[in-house]
Amino acid sequence: MLTPPLTITAAAAQAGRLAMRDVWRASELAISRSTTCSTGHELLDSELPNQGWPRSALIELLVQQHGIGEMQLLKPVLASLAARQRVALVQPPYLPHAMACRAWQVNDRNLLWLKPASSADALWSAEQILKNGSCGAVLLWQANVRPEALRRLNLAAQSTDTWLWLLRPIAAAADASPSPLRMTLRPAAGGISVDIIKRKGPHCDQPLFIPLDDMPVPLHIPQPAIDDHETDVKRPPAVVAARSATTVLV
Amino acid sequence: MVVVEHGLVLAMSRQAAQAGVRLGMRGGGVAAIAPDTTVLERAADKEDQALEAIATALMQYTPDITYQPDWSLLLDVSASLTLFKGPHALCLRVLRSVAALGFTLQLGAAPTAEGAWLLARNAPRKDQPKGRRVASMERLQQRLNQLPCELIPAAVPFHGWLTDIGARDLGALRRLPRAGLLRRTDKHLLATLDRAYGEAPEMFEWIKPPLHFSARIETFERVEHADALLHGASSLILQLVGWLTAMQQAVRAFTLYLEHERGRSAVAPTTLEIMLAEPAWHESHLVRLLKERLGKLELHAPVIALRLEAVKIEAMLPPNASLFPEPGGTPQDYHRLLELLTARLGADNVLTPASVDDYRPEICNTWLPAATRRPKAQLDEVFDGRPFWLLPKPIALLMRDNRPFYGSALKILSGPERLEAGWWNDKTAARDYFVAQGSDASCYWIYLERTTDARWFLHGLYA
Numbered sequence A: 001m002l003t004p005p006l007t008i009t010a011a012a013a014q015a016g017r018l019a020m021r022d023v024w025r026a027s028e029l030a031i032s033r034s035t036t037c038s039t040g041h042e043l044l045d046s047e048l049p050n051q052g053w054p055r056s057a058l059i060e061l062l063v064q065q066h067g068i069g070e071m072q073l074l075k076p077v078l079a080s081l082a083a084r085q086r087v088a089l090v091q092p093p094y095l096p097h098a099m100a101c102r103a104w105q106v107n108d109r110n111l112l113w114l115k116p117a118s119s120a121d122a123l124w125s126a127e128q129i130l131k132n133g134s135c136g137a138v139l140l141w142q143a144n145v146r147p148e149a150l151r152r153l154n155l156a157a158q159s160t161d162t163w164l165w166l167l168r169p170i171a172a173a174a175d176a177s178p179s180p181l182r183m184t185l186r187p188a189a190g191g192i193s194v195d196i197i198k199r200k201g202p203h204c205d206q207p208l209f210i211p212l213d214d215m216p217v218p219l220h221i222p223q224p225a226i227d228d229h230e231t232d233v234k235r236p237p238a239v240v241a242a243r244s245a246t247t248v249l250v
Numbered sequence B: 001m002v003v004v005e006h007g008l009v010l011a012m013s014r015q016a017a018q019a020g021v022r023l024g025m026r027g028g029g030v031a032a033i034a035p036d037t038t039v040l041e042r043a044a045d046k047e048d049q050a051l052e053a054i055a056t057a058l059m060q061y062t063p064d065i066t067y068q069p070d071w072s073l074l075l076d077v078s079a080s081l082t083l084f085k086g087p088h089a090l091c092l093r094v095l096r097s098v099a100a101l102g103f104t105l106q107l108g109a110a111p112t113a114e115g116a117w118l119l120a121r122n123a124p125r126k127d128q129p130k131g132r133r134v135a136s137m138e139r140l141q142q143r144l145n146q147l148p149c150e151l152i153p154a155a156v157p158f159h160g161w162l163t164d165i166g167a168r169d170l171g172a173l174r175r176l177p178r179a180g181l182l183r184r185t186d187k188h189l190l191a192t193l194d195r196a197y198g199e200a201p202e203m204f205e206w207i208k209p210p211l212h213f214s215a216r217i218e219t220f221e222r223v224e225h226a227d228a229l230l231h232g233a234s235s236l237i238l239q240l241v242g243w244l245t246a247m248q249q250a251v252r253a254f255t256l257y258l259e260h261e262r263g264r265s266a267v268a269p270t271t272l273e274i275m276l277a278e279p280a281w282h283e284s285h286l287v288r289l290l291k292e293r294l295g296k297l298e299l300h301a302p303v304i305a306l307r308l309e310a311v312k313i314e315a316m317l318p319p320n321a322s323l324f325p326e327p328g329g330t331p332q333d334y335h336r337l338l339e340l341l342t343a344r345l346g347a348d349n350v351l352t353p354a355s356v357d358d359y360r361p362e363i364c365n366t367w368l369p370a371a372t373r374r375p376k377a378q379l380d381e382v383f384d385g386r387p388f389w390l391l392p393k394p395i396a397l398l399m400r401d402n403r404p405f406y407g408s409a410l411k412i413l414s415g416p417e418r419l420e421a422g423w424w425n426d427k428t429a430a431r432d433y434f435v436a437q438g439s440d441a442s443c444y445w446i447y448l449e450r451t452t453d454a455r456w457f458l459h460g461l462y463a
Helices: A010-019 A042-047 A070-082 A098-103 A119-132 A147-158 A170-174 A237-249 B014-018 B027-033 B044-058 B086-101 B113-121 B137-145 B153-164 B170-175 B178-184 B187-196 B226-247 B283-296 B331-345
Strands: A058-063 A086-090 A111-114 A135-141 A163-169 A181-188 A191-198 A208-211 B002-005 B008-012 B039-041 B065-068 B072-075 B214-223 B249-260 B270-280 B303-315 B350-353 B367-369 B389-396 B398-400 B403-406 B411-421 B429-437 B443-449 B456-461
Touching: A042 A208, A058 A070, A058 A147, A058 A170, A070 A086, A070 A135, A070 A163, A070 A191, A086 A119, A119 A135, A119 A147, A119 B331, A147 A163, A163 A170, A170 A181, B002 B027, B008 B027, B027 B039, B044 B065, B044 B072, B044 B086, B044 B214, B044 B226, B072 B113, B086 B226, B113 B137, B113 B187, B137 B170, B153 B187, B170 B187, B178 B187, B214 B226, B226 B249, B226 B283, B226 B303, B249 B283, B270 B283, B270 B303, B270 B331, B283 B331, B331 B350, B403 B443, B403 B456, B411 B443
Parallel strands: A058 A163, A058 A181, A086 A111, A086 A135, A135 A163, B002 B039
Antiparallel strands: A111 B350, A181 A191, A191 A208, B002 B008, B065 B072, B214 B303, B249 B270, B249 B303, B350 B367, B389 B456, B398 B403, B411 B429, B429 B443, B443 B456
């Protein structure tokens, strides 16, 4: 008899998986029809549903402190958005530096900086910008947001084509939030450490290290510290030079 | 509340009617039956103003408006029906506009102006159909035939005679021989009848809108909170919109004057000037702007009247519609957003970058109000290695073990970048900038001030 052997090859398994695209397995990242924009960081893209920042959704970035590379994480997406549309910064913690944007190829003419006096005004402004729809992205900094305000922001974001990032302190990670994508950001040398705490997909086990190009890094590779001056007689002179240079700078 | 004319009750509120007040009662009688009632004398000049306000507001639906006796307005909407999506939708909008002004009206609609006027003034008896709006000529004639004769002012002197000969309604009146009727009554009676039935042409002199817009409204009581003024202000906006539409103009700047009660000395009115980036004639946008501005205003004295003046107007531009809507909204949308944000947050809090050609970061990083127009920035230079966050004021750093300390001891990564500027206007900045890193790997932009007493400052954060 010439019956073919009943073995399922890897290719056939792949084909079967492709045929059942509507079936979502808990171990997989969600695939939906929502529009996303690549983060510009391959490692982060591979861990996000649809491989990018979701549009029309509230994205929460929980930062350990301000100024740890959170804007550089957003740099690629902001650069592509600001080329054509406006980007609103609502209640940032410090003064945004237009020159840094320019050095990052982010069109600084399309930046809009709002300085609301109160948190309520900031939320109102963000909602108005989302409703209006003439801006490409909104970045909102808030320390304490009430859950109903979060729901309202999420609803406002869902009804527009605007990207919305909410930057909050890391302490808010324990609170419930309607946001479909939440991640904590911690400083790391030469980049940033990203821990996705909520996404449409399986739990992300370990923090990702995202290297950031424009993060300042030491120009020289740090030498192993030499504890004892007396015992190490055969010290190479280059190290001495480097050490002495460091002491002068510091 | 009761309105009295020549000592007789002319109109009353529902509460007064429940208390027993009836039409035609004497003023003294009202005081006896219901002592709490407010008795007001009829003010003809205020009624004129109200009618004028309604006419101005309704100009947004048609430029052809004229006054008609018995406090009526005639609108020729034959050219506006398609624009406002049919007679029913238009009637609803008219009703809503007049309600927004704070008045009630009886609306009649018919193919002839005189017919619509008669239908609007008729108080239907129980045996008559209720509707006051008809679309076809045949229906109008049927409805007119059932109306009582005394609706026509010219027929009132002959009311008794007409009743005696059995001509109770207009249908019976029209069946009478024309020549005899003309001999025995007024010629205006027959003329009105002909116009109402569409047998004679109707000629009107339409109201011409004034060249300058200024409308005033008195509040019902002394208003002490700016928010409470919104209702009065929005009715003024409604008039402004009507006037703008009639003039084919759009407003660029308007002023709202809040008039205060005159005490011992005259109090100058509080003025609220509103400038628009883009000329507008849309009611909702103007009302929203005004709402945000009124919400921020604090009144120093109670307000008794509001006045609105259009300061700067421009020709209305037709909407420039493209085939496909732009994804980011139109520039007009963006201007509207800026106006709204500026109205609530203040112009100094809605900013865009206006980089100044200067080496000092705090000067270079200048931001200007987004709502103002200005020439494009000339600075094309790009300095690399700048942090995204700048501190509003540099923080002097502590020193520990001869190292600058901010949270942890800072390690210098790169530098120095020498910067020396401002010597020409006594704001000398002589600094050496370094990039430093804390123990948790976050990076800082710090500088050493090159003075005799050298100190470290934190100026930026690499975000």
